[in-house]
Amino acid sequence: MSIEDDALLVRVMGHLGLTRGALLGIGGEACVFALGSERIARIHHPGAVRDAVVRRAQLLEGFHQTASAVPFSIPRVLEMTELHGRLITFEPRLPGRPLLHVLGEVAGAEREHLITRFLEASTRLRDLRVSPAWYGDLCEAEPIRTPSYRSYLEQRAKKSLACAGSAFDGLDPARLAAALPEPERPSFVHMDFYPGNVLVEGQEVSAVIDFGGPAIVGDARLDPLSAVIYLTPFITTTATDRDRRLAREWLKAQHLDALVEPAERWIAARWSFATDDVRLHRWCRRVLLGHQGDP
Known part of the structure; x- marks a missing residue:
């Protein structure tokens, strides 16, 4: 299914002011869009379970306390919300x-x-x-x-x-x-x-x-x-x-x-x-x- 075939995703994109050109990638769990040079929006696919999204955020927050242990950046959830029935996390845009x-x-x-x-x-x-x-x-x-x-x-x-x-x-x-x-x-x-x-x-x-x-x-x-x-x-x-x-x-x-x-x-x-x-x-x-x- 293309982005254009997902009516709710298009509505979320419109709400956030996102264009097709801001798409960074589509994974098994979410579509990822650039929000300028500093942040990204992960718009989770239909059927995403809030508890699973929360567990991911908690895992990353725990890792953030000791992230200096690895020589590369890792994600972190800054905010989580829901729009038009879709779960969204806002995260730093990582380099590279x-x-x-x-x-x-x-x-x-x-x-x-x-x-x-x-x-x-x-x-x-x-x-x-x-x-x-x-x-x-x-x-x-x-x-x-x-x-x-x-x-x-x-x-x-x-x-x-x-x-x-x-x-x-x-x-x-x-x-x-x-x-x-x-x-x-x-x-x-x-x-x-x-x-x-x-x-x-x-x-x-x-x-x-x-x-x-x-x-x-x-x-x-x-x-x-x-x-x-x-x-x-x-x-x-x-x-x-x-x-x-x-x-x-x-x-x-x-x-x-x-x-x-x-x-x-x-x-x-x-x-x-x-x-x-x-x-x-x-x-x-x-x-x-x-x-x-x-x-």
Whole structure:
């Protein structure tokens, strides 16, 4: 659906004085518009649950107290309101451009440097402290939370696969979960750390955005693993074979290469519900069922 087909979104835009040219991006949870050079408006999609939006705001506010622990900016909710039945959060506009776009413009040593900085940033998210005595969803409307990491992985995969319909019948969520180790301690995991959610300025990562529904308390290793896994052309369309080789070499240096395959299978199960995203769903089918196809 285009913006013009969403009558309530158009009304909200008119109320806020927004034009189509102010659109910064459309994600799984919201349309994001620039409000000048200092702020953005996240206009949440129909069906957004207030409790989930509030949880995200509270999570970010907690992180703001120790945001200096990471070498990049993160979002913060300044205000939340509702217009024409749509939830809206107003947030600072963070510096930089999406790495996804920049990768379409750079090559050679500059590109390799940016890919490496992207991967290194994925290891710093664990410095954003969370301290619950459980593993599970942070911002979901109906969160799954369990005392065991593997139990959470199993329940999350089971829920997603059930939403995906019959395409993945026969897959065992317990086996997917059992293939991953228990972490030493619970840690914040962004869970959507891909080049579209990482901003760069010059040669450095300037911000990480889109902290939302996918975020969990889990194993800190899952963010660097997913950062590499998401460089598949089914998800990051500007990634090249050379980028993926560099990323796999980096992951091997972190002693995480043995976890790539089980992490990829669980991540594919986690996203299997997204049947409306053709490229992503094709990737899930390829990983979980062995189906091939052009990206």
